[in-house]
Amino acid sequence: MFTVTEPGSSGGARRKPVALVIGSGFGGLAAAIRLGARGYGVTVLERLDAPGGRACVHKQDGFTFDAGPTIVTAPFLFEELWTLCGRTMRDDVDLRPMDPFYKIRFPDGATFAYSADREAMRAEVERFAPGEAAHFDAFLKMSEAIYRIGFEKLGAVPFDSILDMARVAPDLVRLQGYRSVHGLVSRFFRDERLRTIFSFHPLLIGGDPFSASSIYCLIAFLEKTYGVHSPIGGVGALVRGLVKLIQGQGGSLRLNADVRRILIDNGAATGVELADGERLDADIVVSNADSAWTYRHLVPAGERRRWTDAKLDHARYSMGLFVWYFGVDRRYEEIGHHTILMGPRYRALLKDIFVRKKLAEDFSLYLHRPTATDPALAPPGCDAFYVLSPVPNLQGGQDWRVEAEPYRQRIASWLEANCLPNLSRHIVTSKVATPLDFRERLNATHGEGFGLAPLLTQSAWFRPHNRSEEVKNLFLVGAGVHPGAGLPGVLSSARVLDKVTPHARAFA
Numbered sequence: 001m002f003t004v005t006e007p008g009s010s011g012g013a014r015r016k017p018v019a020l021v022i023g024s025g026f027g028g029l030a031a032a033i034r035l036g037a038r039g040y041g042v043t044v045l046e047r048l049d050a051p052g053g054r055a056c057v058h059k060q061d062g063f064t065f066d067a068g069p070t071i072v073t074a075p076f077l078f079e080e081l082w083t084l085c086g087r088t089m090r091d092d093v094d095l096r097p098m099d100p101f102y103k104i105r106f107p108d109g110a111t112f113a114y115s116a117d118r119e120a121m122r123a124e125v126e127r128f129a130p131g132e133a134a135h136f137d138a139f140l141k142m143s144e145a146i147y148r149i150g151f152e153k154l155g156a157v158p159f160d161s162i163l164d165m166a167r168v169a170p171d172l173v174r175l176q177g178y179r180s181v182h183g184l185v186s187r188f189f190r191d192e193r194l195r196t197i198f199s200f201h202p203l204l205i206g207g208d209p210f211s212a213s214s215i216y217c218l219i220a221f222l223e224k225t226y227g228v229h230s231p232i233g234g235v236g237a238l239v240r241g242l243v244k245l246i247q248g249q250g251g252s253l254r255l256n257a258d259v260r261r262i263l264i265d266n267g268a269a270t271g272v273e274l275a276d277g278e279r280l281d282a283d284i285v286v287s288n289a290d291s292a293w294t295y296r297h298l299v300p301a302g303e304r305r306r307w308t309d310a311k312l313d314h315a316r317y318s319m320g321l322f323v324w325y326f327g328v329d330r331r332y333e334e335i336g337h338h339t340i341l342m343g344p345r346y347r348a349l350l351k352d353i354f355v356r357k358k359l360a361e362d363f364s365l366y367l368h369r370p371t372a373t374d375p376a377l378a379p380p381g382c383d384a385f386y387v388l389s390p391v392p393n394l395q396g397g398q399d400w401r402v403e404a405e406p407y408r409q410r411i412a413s414w415l416e417a418n419c420l421p422n423l424s425r426h427i428v429t430s431k432v433a434t435p436l437d438f439r440e441r442l443n444a445t446h447g448e449g450f451g452l453a454p455l456l457t458q459s460a461w462f463r464p465h466n467r468s469e470e471v472k473n474l475f476l477v478g479a480g481v482h483p484g485a486g487l488p489g490v491l492s493s494a495r496v497l498d499k500v501t502p503h504a505r506a507f508a
C-alpha cells in the first residue's frame with residue numbers, strides 16, 4: 001500500500017491509501033472529492049497551468065471568460081459534493097437561476113423564450129404553431145419517462161458487463177432509444193421550427209440530433225425540473241469551489257503535471273510517470289483525460305485487448321468547436337445571458353459538420369453574454385461575450401491555422417449585421433479556440449469538443465467503462481465514459497465511481 005500521512009487526533013499518524021487522478025476537468029475534480037470522502041489521500045495531476053479542463057478560465061485585459069460550459073443544470077450533483085465534505089454549496093458559490101433559460105432566434109427574427117414555466121412554454125409553442133401546445137405536454141411526459149430510466153436508473157450505475165446492457169435493453173426499446181432525438185421529437189411536433197427547438201440539445205454534448213440516441217430527450221425534463229443556472233463569478237467559481245473542497249479534505253492539485261504513462265505491474269495500475277520522468281506510486285489511478293487518449297497514449301498497446309488502436313481509429317468522435325471570446329467597451333443590454341442563433345439550414349448544416357465534415361459558409365451560433373448576470377466579469381460599462389460555432393472535428397482536415405481568422409471575421413460580420421450593432425468599433429479584446437487547441441491543450445484525439453460521440457452504439461457498455469476493462473485498479477471518469485459529456489454526465493460518471501472503486505479501507 002502506498003500511503004500519505006496525515007496527523008492523527010492523538011498526535012500520531014494515520015496512513016491513507018493513495019489515489020492519483022489524471023486531469024482536473026469537472027469529472028476529475030468530482031472524482032477526487034468522492035475518493036477523498038471514501039478515505040483516500042488524493043492528488044490531482046493536471047497538465048495545464050490551471051484547473052477545470054474544458055471549464056478553465058481565461059482572464060484577459062480585465063475581462064473574465066469561462067472557456068467552456070456555461071449552462072449549468074442538475075445543481076444537486078454539485079450540491080452532493082459539498083455535502084460529502086460537510087458543507088453547503090451556498091457557502092462558496094452563488095448560483096443564480098436563469099429565466100428564461102435561453103432564447104432561440106430564427107433567421108426570420110422570430111424568437112422563442114425557453115423556460116421552466118409550463119404555461120409560458122405552452123403559450124410560446126402555441127404562438128409559434130397554433131394547435132401544437134398539447135403536443136408539448138405529450139413531449140414533456142415522454143421526456144420525463146426517459147429521464148426516470150435514462151438518468152435516474154441507467155446514468156447512475158456502471159455497465160461492467162454485457163448482461164447489464166441486456167437488462168436495460170427492454171427499457172431502451174420501450175423508450176425508443178433506437179430512434180434519433182430529431183426522429184422522436186418529430187413524432188410529437190409538426191412545425192419544423194418546434195422540431196428544431198426541442199431537438200437541438202444533443203449539440204450541448206457534442207451529438208448530432210439526427211443520430212444521437214433519443215435517450216437525450218431526457219434533457220428537456222432535466223432542465224425543466226432542476227432549472228438552468230449561472231454562478232456569480234462565472235462557471236470558474238464552481239471549479240474554484242471544488243478545488244477548495246479537495247484541499248479542505250487534505251488532497252492536493254498539482255498543475256503543470258503532464259502524465260506520460262500509467263505504470264502497470266502484472267495487469268494492475270501502480271502509479272504514473274510524468275513527462276519529466278518523475279514517478280508517483282498509487283493504490284488506484286483514475287484518468288479524467290479523454291478516454292480514447294488514455295487508452296492510446298497512457299496505456300501500452302500490449303495491455304489492451306478491447307480498446308486497441310484499431311478500435312479507437314474506427315470509433316466516432318464528437319464535433320469540433322470554434323469559440324471566439326471577445327470583450328467590448330459598451331453594453332448590449334438587449335442581449336440575454338444565453339442566445340441560440342439558428343442559421344438558415346438545420347439538417348443540412350448538421351450533415352456538413354458531422355457527416356461530410358465540411359466547414360460550411362453558414363453557421364448556427366450560441367452567444368454567451370455572462371455580464372447579463374454578473375457585470376463584474378468585465379470592466380465597468382463593458383460586456384464579455386463568447387460565441388460558439390459547431391464545426392467538424394479535425395477529421396475534416398481543415399487547417400485552423402489558416403481558417404481561424406477568416407472564420408472569426410465571418411462570424412463577427414454576421415453578429416454585427418444581425419444582433420450586435422457597430423460591434424467592430426467596440427471590440428477591445430479577443431481570443432479564439434479551434435479544434436487544434438482542443439487537441440493540443442486538452443489531448444482530444446481529433447480536437448473534438450466532447451469525447452466519443454453520444455451514439456447508442458457508443459453508450460453504456462459500448463463506451464469505455466468506468467472501471468477499466470483493461471487494467472486492474474485503473475478507473476476512468478469524464479465525458480469519454482458512461483454516461484457521457486456535459487456537466488450532469490461527467491458528474492454522474494464520478495458518482496458511478498463510488499460503485500466500482502474499492503473503499504480505501506480495502507487497502508488497510
Ligand SMILES: Cc1cc2nc3c(=O)[nH]c(=O)nc-3n(C[C@H](O)[C@H](O)[C@H](O)COP(=O)(O)OP(=O)(O)OC[C@H]3O[C@@H](n4cnc5c(N)ncnc54)[C@H](O)[C@@H]3O)c2cc1C
Pocket residue numbers: 022023024025026027028045046047048051052053054055067068069070071072073204205257258259260288289290321323388441442443449450477478479480484485486487488490
Ligand atoms: C465550449 C464548450 C461549451 C460547453 N458548454 C456546456 C454547457 O453549457 N453545459 C454543459 O453541461 N456542458 C457543456 N460543455 C461540455 C462540458 O464542458 C464537458 O463535457 C465537461 O466539462 C468535460 O469534463 P471532463 O471531466 O470530461 O474533463 P475535461 O474538461 O475534458 O478535462 C480533462 C482534463 O484532463 C487533463 N489532461 C489530459 N491529459 C492529461 C495528462 N496526460 N496529464 C495530466 N492531465 C491531463 C486536461 O488538460 C484537462 O484539464 C461544453 C464544452 C465546451 C468545450
